[in-house]
Amino acid sequence: MSATAETTTTARLTARGAKTRERIVEAAAELMYVRGVGSTTLDDVRTASGASKSQLYRHFANKDEIVRAVIELMGERVIQREQQALGGVSNIEGLRRWRDALVQNNALRHGAYGCALGSFASEVSDHDDVARRALHALFAEWKDLLAGAIRRMQENGKLSAGAPVDELATGLLGAVQGGYMLAQTAHDVTPMGTSIDMALAHIQSLSSG
Template identity: 55%
Template sequence: MAEQARDRNDSRLTERGRATRERILRAAADMMYVRGVSATTLDEVRAASGTSKSQLYRHYPDKDALVRDVVALQAAELLKRQHQLLQRLNSLRGLERWRDVLIEHNALRNGAYGCPLGSLASELADQDEEARESLARHFDSWEGLLEAGLERMKDSGVLRADADAKELATGLMAALQGGYLLAQTAQDVKPMRIALDMAIGHVKAYTAPAEDTSPSAEGPSGH
């Protein structure tokens, strides 16, 4: 409901108003990712976005409203990237490439700051019920992309029929989020790689056996 109300408000903004709102939102998202939600004040966002106090409060009368839009922005951008990576996932090699892209990106900052969604969840889940519900939906969407890829792997015979795609996707997501946290603490992506390797190893345990087409598998040789 809150997101629908914001959409209606956006439709009434002028082009300049939308640009101002976007500038405020981008500044807030960057600051909250690096410094955390609680350590980011509206005055600091106003200064970083180059807006006046009246402009800021016209778009965001309180910090809660701004935080909700930051969650929505971070989720939209992250899920867009993940959709590009996972929309055609249908092989174990594709799953490994997904892992590699995430680790390589996180290595650029030595694990600092963690996952854009995970870092928000760690601060907001116990403090803001609306934000928690929104974050839970976004994580479900992300996990759903993995689940869909694993289902394609089952359909094509890469994974056995008894593989539970939903549970495997949850395991991958848990390993990813835990890996982000350990990499952030260690300032090293090695723990993230270990966690994802173990989760992918569990997926590989459900690999369907290759059909044996050797002569001995076709029946007695007659000797």
């Protein structure tokens, strides 16, 4: 076989392997989000993804590695969504539109399953430090996006110059996560909307006029 043909074959196999890995992670993400990490087995993932046992273990040595890959995938999706939603926000009206989109999206599931990142954090943070650190970084990135929106409010004179931007962003993210949990237990997004509204009301109270 020529060097060119060998390279082409290797690239094809690598691409095929990447697709298999992607399929496994996608299937695991769906199962773990709906069922929970603890209730999802490797056999469940293998069956849902259509991968063989050898294919699964070629890409992942154990369940922890799959969980970490799922967190990376879900984290990318959440942060991309928040970047799109918050990137141009510079006033309280924009934050309210962001709030409405979050609540309405969660209402499609009647609050079930909660926040993807929050659900994983509650299940894995105390026994997988690698996963915990990944989640911590994702929440920090989400908080920074909120802080960016609040800081733009401050820069354009919509918020008091002395308002504690990072603390407000942390409180707002806390209201979001607490709201997801309350909506999940009630199967009703009303408490989620109320939680975020209270945080936004506090931010608005610091308006510069």
